[in-house]
Amino acid sequence: MTQALPKVIIHGGAGGALAHPDVLNALRHDLHAIVEQIYSKAEAGASARDCVVFGCQLLEDTPRFNAGYGSVLQSDGQVRMSAGLMDGSTQRFSGIINVSRVRHPIDLAAYLQPAPDRVLSDLGAAELAREMRIEPFDPVTDLRLKEWMQERAHNFQRSMAGVVAEPIDSAGSGDSEARRGTIGVVVLDQEGRLAVGTSTGGKGLERLGRVSDSATVAGNYANGVAAVSCTGIGEDIIDECLASRIVVRVTDGMAIAAALEKSFAEATANGRDFGAIALSHRGEIAWGKTSDVLLAAYHTGEAVGDTLELSSGTLTGVVQL
Ligand code: GLY
Numbered sequence: 001m002t003q004a005l006p007k008v009i010i011h012g013g014a015g016g017a018l019a020h021p022d023v024l025n026a027l028r029h030d031l032h033a034i035v036e037q038i039y040s041k042a043e044a045g046a047s048a049r050d051c052v053v054f055g056c057q058l059l060e061d062t063p064r065f066n067a068g069y070g071s072v073l074q075s076d077g078q079v080r081m082s083a084g085l086m087d088g089s090t091q092r093f094s095g096i097i098n099v100s101r102v103r104h105p106i107d108l109a110a111y112l113q114p115a116p117d118r119v120l121s122d123l124g125a126a127e128l129a130r131e132m133r134i135e136p137f138d139p140v141t142d143l144r145l146k147e148w149m150q151e152r153a154h155n156f157q158r159s160m161a162g163v164v165a166e167p168i169d170s171a172g173s174g175d176s177e178a179r180r181g182t183i184g185v186v187v188l189d190q191e192g193r194l195a196v197g198t199s200t201g202g203k204g205l206e207r208l209g210r211v212s213d214s215a216t217v218a219g220n221y222a223n224g225v226a227a228v229s230c231t232g233i234g235e236d237i238i239d240e241c242l243a244s245r246i247v248v249r250v251t252d253g254m255a256i257a258a259a260l261e262k263s264f265a266e267a268t269a270n271g272r273d274f275g276a277i278a279l280s281h282r283g284e285i286a287w288g289k290t291s292d293v294l295l296a297a298y299h300t301g302e303a304v305g306d307t308l309e310l311s312s313g314t315l316t317g318v319v320q321l
Helices: 020-044 046-059 105-111 122-131 141-153 234-241 241-253 256-269
Strands: 007-015 083-087 092-099 119-121 183-188 194-200 220-222 228-231 276-279 285-291 293-299 304-305 315-319
Touching: 007 020, 007 046, 007 276, 007 285, 020 083, 020 092, 020 183, 020 304, 046 083, 046 105, 046 194, 046 220, 083 105, 083 220, 083 285, 092 105, 092 122, 105 122, 119 276, 183 220, 183 228, 183 256, 183 276, 183 293, 194 220, 220 241, 228 234, 228 241, 234 276, 234 293, 241 256, 241 276, 256 276, 256 285, 256 315, 276 293, 285 293
Parallel strands: 007 228, 092 119
Antiparallel strands: 007 183, 007 293, 083 092, 083 194, 183 194, 220 228, 228 276, 276 285, 285 315, 293 304
């Protein structure tokens, strides 16, 4: 089989405008460092699926992002995380919903890839973590706890937490714009295989039992032709069935740029708030957003780029190769 340069695109959330250029620079630093590490693994010959799991672990370990360590707290002050993984070469989806006290929710989704039962929630997720002998891990950071305490003091007037962990100033306005987060990784490996993974702490401040899009085929989907990871308001992503919709459009012959343009035009008309990153089997790297910002970075095999900006309206983009 002929080998091609791998491609990687990752995201660390989407949502309202960033508060300050310093936040943008810090995000750029983290995202570029992580995309470089994933690319190195892919360049060394790792499968798309292994690269995706590795990339999700790195993003879950970065407290700035709302997944794994640094996840937002739900309305009852607890962290419950969800993750989805899809291997495009086998077209198999696996996922974990509302798991607590683990460091890498993506590991549970990866473990379930060959299993007969491939999406587990709460009790089943806890039992799986025990079966995998995963050491209990507390994902709560001081900043996320402070954010929740601040909301508690204001009687939970906001319906969701901030996407990026930023210090809250004394007036509580450091993160006043509601912003949604999730992390995602899409990889095309040297053998031409696609895979995608998505992991989240949810919207934050949500009611118990709420299910995120991330461990559904609306938020995370791949086949042999395209792969997509979504971020933003899970309910909006589910209503548009966004990841599957884009992948099906590309599979049916639409160019990836056109598939994103059409899907995001529909999303704009429907008043949605989210973003998505995508790769085609041809190596086209693409993204779209209706949110003010999409925190994404990519590696083309030759250079690193990103979608970072303080704020702007609906946009789709593609790196043509
Ligand atoms: N997209 C993450 C969530 O809404 O849970």
